[in-house]
Amino acid sequence: MTVTVMPDMATGTSRATLRRNFWRGVWRVLCRKPSRMAGVIIVLGFAVMGVIGPLVYPANLPRDDNALYASPSLQHPFGTDFEGTDVLALVVTGARYVLLTGLATxxxxxxxxxxxxxxxxxRRGGWDSALMRLTDLNLAIPGLPLLLVLSTVWKFTSPLEMGLVLGLLGWGGVARAVRSQTLSLRERGFIEAARGLGLPTRHIIGRELLPSMAPYIAMNMLIAVTGAVYAQVGLFFLGxxxxxxxxxxxxxxxxxxxxxxxxxxxxLPYLLAPLLAILLLTLGIVLIVDAMDEIFNPRLREE
Structure with a gap:
């Protein structure tokens, strides 16, 4: 008796196998160096902090006038600030704004x-020229003076508002880099074959070019998070x-x-606590980027 395998079923099975093999490879790369797993744990820890932290602490943190700048202790691991508020609670509750802004950006x-x-x-041609002039305009916009003007009418109480502004100001560099990658890939054989078959532009970009650039885009996204964290923290620090x-x-x-x-x-603990949080978050992202570089680049995989 002959069993016939339907093409759709075979395609679905092959895709599922590829996904399983991919995630197994990711796990092997992460386990190969303990520092990479530490990076994942650090970033996940901050994600949990941003989600659960504001639920654990009240909206208005309690103050203790008798414990101004109290030394670190079991009750206050990082001491208290000049108002007697627990510094650890301030770091935890402040993480959500920073992380949401970074993610949105x-x-x-x-x-x-x-x-x-x-x-x-x-597409190149006229579209390329027009979009690159728009990109040059975006790169030429002075971010700090613009934010100074916007801050007079916009309070930025929502992290999404801050992320929107930083994102609209910061996409130019990614556009330039992605365009360079696209110009290189569009001359490859598989793109020429797709165009020869008469496939629409949307299909070629979405199914052929985009998957080939996914690793590069994912790494740029992680790097953009760190840039957004530095930008917003710097703006608030400068007042x-x-x-x-x-x-x-x-x-x-x-x-x-x-x-x-x-x-x-x-x-000092009041100053060092947020600095330590920024340092740890940056370190976690850098370690994950290091792992992603090996995951998506077979030449870097160690035997």
Whole structure:
């Protein structure tokens, strides 16, 4: 008796097998170096902090006037600030704003940059010229002066608002890089074959070019998160934006300019806690990017 395998069923099975093999390879790459697994744990820890932290702590954190700049202890692992508020609670509750802003910025930056870069590099001609002039205009916009003007009418109380502005200001570099990759890939044999078959542009870009560039895009997205974290923390630290939301940049500003952290040793934990959080988050992302480089580049895989 002959068993006939339907083409759709065979295709679905092969795709499922490829997915399983891919995730097994990801697990092997992560386990090969403990530092990479540490990076995943660090980033997941911050993600959990951003999701659960505001649910654990009340909206208005309690203050203790009798414990101003209290030393680190079991009750206050990082001490208290100049108002007697637990520093660890401030770091945890401020993580959501920072992480959501970073994620929103990365999504907008990568989505716009990838879309414009892919389309410009594939179509070339007039479309390429027009989109690249738009990209040059985006790269020429002075971000800090623009944010200074916007801060007079926009309070940026929502991380999505901040992410939207940073994303709209930061997609130009990704668009330029993706366009360069697209110009290289469009001359490859599999793209020429797809065009020879008369496949529509949407299919070629979405099914042929985009998967080939997925590793590069994913790495740019992670790097965009770190850039967004530095940008927003720096803006709040400089006092460019109003302090309507608690986050690590606000903590740094208050510690330096209001809390005397640079002159008072007891105030140092209030300054060092957000700095440590930023350092750990950056380290976790860098370690994951290192793993992704090996996952998507077979030449770097160790035997």
């Amino acid at each position: 990365a999504l907008i930056t990568v989505a716009l940059g990838t879309l414009i870069g892919l389309f410009a590099g594939f 460019v934006l109003p302090f309507d939301a608690n986050n690590w940049g606000v903590m740094l500003n208050l510690a330096v300019f209001s809390g005397g952290a640079l002159t008072t040793p007891s105030a």
